[in-house]
Amino acid sequence: MExxxxxxxxxxxxxxxxxxxNEHILSLEKxxxxxxxxxxxxxxAHTLKGMSATMGYEDLAHLTHMMENVLDAIxxxxxxxxxxxxxVVFLSIDDLEAMVESIxxxxxxxxxxxxxxxxxxxxxxxxxxxxxxxxxxxKTEVAAxxxxxxxKPSKNEYDQFEQTVIQQSKDQGFECFEISISLRSDCLLKAxxxxxxxxxxxxSGEVIRSNPSVEKLEExxxxxxxxxxxxxxxxxxxxxxxxxxxxEVELVEIAFVNLEETVHEVINDAPPEETKDIQLPxxxxxxxxxxxxxxxxxTIASNNKTIRVSIERLDSLMNLFEELVxxxxxxxxxxxxxxxxxxxxxxERMSRISGDLQSIILNMRMxxxxxxxxxxxxxxxxxxxxxxxxxxxxxxxxETELDRxxxxxxxxxxxxLLRNAMDHGIEKPEIRKANGKPxxxxxxxxxxxxxxxxxIEIEDDGAGINKERVLQKAISKGIITEQTAQTLTDRQVFExxxxxxxxxxxxxxxxxxxxVGLDVVKSTIESLGGxxxxxxxxxxxxxxxxxxxxxxxxxxxxxxxxxxxxxxxxLSSIIETAIIKKxxxxxxxxxxxxxxxxxxxxxxxxxxxxxxxxxxxxxxxLSLVIVRKGDKxxxxxxxxxxxxxEVVLKSLGNYLTNVFAISGATILGDGQVALILDCNxxxx
Numbered sequence: 001m002e003x004x005x006x007x008x009x010x011x012x013x014x015x016x017x018x019x020x021x022n023e024h025i026l027s028l029e030k031x032x033x034x035x036x037x038x039x040x041x042x043x044x045a046h047t048l049k050g051m052s053a054t055m056g057y058e059d060l061a062h063l064t065h066m067m068e069n070v071l072d073a074i075x076x077x078x079x080x081x082x083x084x085x086x087x088v089v090f091l092s093i094d095d096l097e098a099m100v101e102s103i104x105x106x107x108x109x110x111x112x113x114x115x116x117x118x119x120x121x122x123x124x125x126x127x128x129x130x131x132x133x134x135x136x137x138x139k140t141e142v143a144a145x146x147x148x149x150x151x152k153p154s155k156n157e158y159d160q161f162e163q164t165v166i167q168q169s170k171d172q173g174f175e176c177f178e179i180s181i182s183l184r185s186d187c188l189l190k191a192x193x194x195x196x197x198x199x200x201x202x203x204s205g206e207v208i209r210s211n212p213s214v215e216k217l218e219e220x221x222x223x224x225x226x227x228x229x230x231x232x233x234x235x236x237x238x239x240x241x242x243x244x245x246x247x248e249v250e251l252v253e254i255a256f257v258n259l260e261e262t263v264h265e266v267i268n269d270a271p272p273e274e275t276k277d278i279q280l281p282x283x284x285x286x287x288x289x290x291x292x293x294x295x296x297x298x299t300i301a302s303n304n305k306t307i308r309v310s311i312e313r314l315d316s317l318m319n320l321f322e323e324l325v326x327x328x329x330x331x332x333x334x335x336x337x338x339x340x341x342x343x344x345x346x347x348e349r350m351s352r353i354s355g356d357l358q359s360i361i362l363n364m365r366m367x368x369x370x371x372x373x374x375x376x377x378x379x380x381x382x383x384x385x386x387x388x389x390x391x392x393x394x395x396x397x398x399e400t401e402l403d404r405x406x407x408x409x410x411x412x413x414x415x416x417l418l419r420n421a422m423d424h425g426i427e428k429p430e431i432r433k434a435n436g437k438p439x440x441x442x443x444x445x446x447x448x449x450x451x452x453x454x455x456i457e458i459e460d461d462g463a464g465i466n467k468e469r470v471l472q473k474a475i476s477k478g479i480i481t482e483q484t485a486q487t488l489t490d491r492q493v494f495e496x497x498x499x500x501x502x503x504x505x506x507x508x509x510x511x512x513x514x515x516v517g518l519d520v521v522k523s524t525i526e527s528l529g530g531x532x533x534x535x536x537x538x539x540x541x542x543x544x545x546x547x548x549x550x551x552x553x554x555x556x557x558x559x560x561x562x563x564x565x566x567x568x569x570x571l572s573s574i575i576e577t578a579i580i581k582k583x584x585x586x587x588x589x590x591x592x593x594x595x596x597x598x599x600x601x602x603x604x605x606x607x608x609x610x611x612x613x614x615x616x617x618x619x620x621x622l623s624l625v626i627v628r629k630g631d632k633x634x635x636x637x638x639x640x641x642x643x644x645x646e647v648v649l650k651s652l653g654n655y656l657t658n659v660f661a662i663s664g665a666t667i668l669g670d671g672q673v674a675l676i677l678d679c680n681x682x683x684x
Contacts, residue, residue: 011103014100018044018048018097019374021048024037026378028041029086038071045064090378091116095113099111165208166208175232178254181225181226182250183225183248183250184250190222198228200242201243205231206230209229368398369397369454372410373445376415389428391441392442396444402454403550409524410528412520413524417518418458421443425542427441453572454548456548459543465536467493470497474496528549554647554648557569561640566668567638568647569677574627576626577623591603599633604634604636606636609661623640624637636677647674650667662675
């Protein structure tokens, strides 16, 4: 079978299953008694194993299989859930992720997994030295549980169908026993005893195989012993005692069905899709349905039909649509100039349809920020353990959607900021306690929409930023002079930590101290058209706030004119437009201001800001565009308003970087170029 065509799907789905494993294991750590979570992890692991084996990635399938064994032991309450046990499971997921990424980058997915495989084996066998098995009671309990029934090679041989049934039953919480029954040698009615034994077993579960076959048993073509394979939820002790009640039964031996080798082979031959459709025995199915009903609400199978589309194709579609938007603007202008009714009607219809099309294309590119946030709980857990700190991560607004291009870029900056908050922000438990804070620190990761922007905030209740220490470090590194230091505001001081090579850490560690990170964070966010600000209070904590554009391509703007130049102001920043008399202008702190609905709003003369050539026009009235940035406002003075329009945002390229208050340019319908204002830069 040609596998390359399935490789992308395999990689994508493997990542999803590993992410699901990570999330469920974190939930399991918080609710160690909830074994339904283990079943969820088991399902993801099992599907991953099947996919890997089908695709020929044996190492991946093997490690997943070993992880499954540990999960199985947890599910059957032979191993207790402890942080140490979960550490090993997390380690194996790390290895699995590394293997998948190796495959994604063209590798063979092979990796040395000896160490983690040994640890998994130890846990499975109840020998893991750091697990809760240290508790002597638990140890005895586990030993007893493992002692009977034994895991030994199966006496029966199972065909592919039976192996699949057994594996699926195990996935759904059933156990599969191989029961050897010996009748007394003087038993006269062997067939009758067999019938009675089968009657007992069929009330307890589903018999999927017998050796010899049922026909031979009915015809008494066997010595004194026969073996049956039973799928059940009852314990081996109960089964044992029930069979022993049948008269003339001399001995009953019960063992777990061990398919370790054969299952592996089956998976190699059968793609996971095939196994999904295998029907369970009726009793098993019934019990499963009952269990599902009793365990409360479950995930409802989605009927939505979806397809996966590569981001490159969406990018191509978006590029073509951007060209269409420019031509649409041109057509609208021609239609206005010619003033032909039929042309008007056609252009309006085309504009309406292309507007709907634009909305669909933009929505196709929108992805919940959850895809980035999902990896952080695991990272925070591990880092908190490494740092010996108690940290609770709260994620708010994970459903907030962002353009896929932004999502792809924002992950690494957020990792830096979270690590920074954990290492420098949150204090050790004893220090927090001494300062009257709860021992467990909290980091809040919050995302929300505001206008055409998405804000992501990382807030911690840690030590905050020590201004004096930042200033001293900046002066010693020559980033600022002592004279400059005295003129800086709090926020400007905090922003010094974004300087390249800046670090206040006393010692270099794996986490921080090399001065690498925050400058990269700032430049990455700015390259996305976003900004980052810091608010901090020493002793109380810090907030890093990132503002990002919702989409990077098509935006709605108000076109304005200053002399003969056209400027586009994003609608997301505009509160309203206004025309005032010059006599309404007031002065405060050497700044022209107006009274806007009871608020003092500063005036910004765009003609001066952009040095637009042209004489002063004598006009009693001024045209204003009131814009905002958070709670702050400003009134931009323009010569005239042209109207609202959707435009394609194009960057100014590498030669015109850092142009003040300009975020890009666009081509208008008449072929002219209009600059797009960055209102945030104009509001201080």
